[in-house]
Amino acid sequence: MNAPVAVRPVVADTSGVDDLLVAPSRxxxxxxxxxxxxxxxxxxxxxxxxxxxxxxxxxxxxxxxxxxxxxxxxxxxxxxxxxxxxxxxxxxxxxxxxxxxxxxxxxxxxxxxxxxxxxxxxxxxxxxxxxxxxxxxxxxxxxxxxxxxxxxxxxxGNSVTNELIIDDGGPQVKLRGAIRISAAAMDLRPDLKDPNALDRLGLVMRNIDRVIVSCPAGRRVDWAMMLKGANVDGEVLDDEVARLGAQGARVVGNHGLLLVSAGPLGMRDRAIKRLFDLAFAGAAIVALSPLLIFVALAIKLQDGGPVFFMQRRMGRGNRFFNMYKFRSMTQSQCDSDGNQSASKDDKRITRVGRFIRRTSIDELPQLFNVLLGDMSLVGPRPHATGSLAGEKLFWEVDHRYWQRHCLKPGLSGLAQIRGYRGATDHESDLVNRLQSDLEYLEGWTIMRDIKIIFLTLRVLVHDRAF
Incomplete structure (x- = not known):
């Protein structure tokens, strides 16, 4: 016969039950x-x-x-x-x-x-x-x-749900309309071996729809197990998720995986954007062909050098491509790596070059890059690999710089219509345009691209084009 199992009686503490209710039911x-x-x-x-x-x-x-x-x-x-x-x-x-x-x-x-x-x-x-x-x-x-x-x-009331934040020694969480309590003050402990602790937590979470626990890393697992049986939507704060920029999570086998990157556009959106690029760029080349021919002749007659200037830029997926521009500098002093930004009185710029840079005509050959699929009409502007903001390379200023390469670079973008263009003499010049680029990546729509194209017409002539 099996030996009898000793059962330790559990005495529930039911005093002050009403005091543990932190919110009425909604x-x-x-x-x-x-x-x-x-x-x-x-x-x-x-x-x-x-x-x-x-x-x-x-x-x-x-x-x-x-x-x-x-x-x-x-x-x-x-x-x-x-x-x-x-x-x-x-x-x-x-x-x-x-x-x-x-x-x-x-x-x-x-x-x-x-x-x-x-x-x-x-x-x-x-x-x-x-x-x-x-x-x-x-x-x-x-x-x-x-x-x-x-x-x-x-x-x-103003909030249709009851949200509760349990502060157990972790970072402070600010959530509008949420109820905040101290685990120490309410005597709440993530103790899975104590039924009284489970009961006390259950009373606190009565009528609660969502719970967030802020605690040290060592207690997250215990709090997670406590919340799993609480019949609420429970979350445990982990700032590592924010540092990684995680967009989701899943479990594969015994491993937890955080989704930290995803293509910003699905297949349907990519197809729409590509068809729009082809239609607009093709029509623009045909419509602007007299101007393109005239500028090409002017550059050729200026000094007899090549009409186009080709520079290696970084595009979608951090891949290099050759970007085309009308040559605006003397042939012997063209900077193919972009190590030296053009200045207001730059001696390298020709007379024709100064005009086409100020009117943004030098950028028109990039319409051919759009047809080739290297670029899009709208997107983050491609930068030369040696470009500096102040004394630092662009990616040394802000580690988020590489995120802008998840889309094709564009002839124009959100940063350009906001006036963030031209020379980057200070680090803030890059930070401002980077912030605009990242904002563009967050929510793409074809109507937003069309709006940016029309707003670009206002900034074709600008005083920061040297």
Whole structure:
């Protein structure tokens, strides 16, 4: 027979339970807000269609409109629940909820039209009532949701979730609207061998939606294990993640991997950007061909030297490529490595060169780099490998410098339209343009590229081009 197992009794300390509750529950209040949004959307849908139906066909049109509502409503509610029209994000940001609700209506309309076409192609279908009713319903829905913001604020306050920061001796965390407590003051310990410690932590985290623990590295594992059974979204502060610039994490086997780099553009965005580059650069070369020929002849007649100046620059993926420019310096004094930046009274610059540099015409041959795929119309400007900011090489000034090479370099960029161009006499001259380049990498859209191109026209002639 097996020997009996000795069980040590555990006596729970239930004194001061109410004192351990740090926040009232918001879950029921959020549900009330979701229900209010849903009821408001349904009423808006009905009113919108009925009003338009009455305008077009009096009470008979109202009856037809109610039929449309019966078809759209279940599809709309299903899509709204799925796409986050009734979610925490919708409660936090009114326009986020409005946009998602509008999207649900549009998709529901498309489904109804498709089904009616397949099942009853000969049915008398009033497009005016249907489209007008949907538009009126969307307008009513947007107005209703904006009016319900006061109800959401009344029920949930400024923050729709309870976020708790437990300070256990780690770095200070600043999070707007979060509740902050001291682990020492509340007698909270990450002790997995003490059920009383687990119970006490559970009482503190009652009604909490998200917990952040700031503690020394040696206690992170214990706190992580404590949070795993707490039925909350739990996070443990680790500043190494910020130092590495981690964008995500995953577990492979027994190893934890941090995602520290990713291509800023997916395949679809790269295709759009490339097609735009080809179309614009090709059209620009054709349109500017008389100017290109005229400048080429002027440079040739100046001193008989080559028309183009080719310099090795670093492009996407930290790969070198040959960048083309109109030659603006005397042939014998061209600086192929870029070790010496041009100055205001630089004796190396020719008379033609001074004009084409000041008007940025010397950069036009880079349109051919765009066609070849080495460059893009918009992106971080490529720098010569020997370029200096003050007394330091560019990458010695800021270790983030190499991050700008995750995209193709551009003829123009965010830094250029902000005026950060020309000579880099001081380290701050590089830091300013680097910050703009990194900002451009954070969120690419084709509309942003088009905007930068048009804004570039304002800075083609500038006083920092020597």
């Amino acid at each position: 879950e029921r209040r959020r549900l009330q807000c979701y229900l209010a949004l849903l009821v408001g959307d349904v009423i808006s849908l009905v009113i919108g269609f009925c009003v338009i139906g009455y305008i077009f066909a009096a009470w008979e049109g109202v009856g037809d409109s109610l039929v449309h509502v019966q078809l759209i409503l279940p599809i709309f509610v299903t899509l709204g629940l799925y796409n986050g029209a009734y979610s925490i994000h919708a409660l936090r940001e009114a326009w986020t909820g409005i946009f998602r609700a509008m999207l649900a209506i549009v998709i529901a309309m498309a489904v109804v039209i498709f089904v009616q076409f397949l099942i009853k192609p000969d049915t008398d279908f009033s497009r005016s009532v249907f489209n007008g009713g949907a538009l009126a319903a969307m307008l009513a829905m947007g107005w209703t949701r904006l009016q319900l913001r006061s109800f959401v604020t009344w029920r949930c």
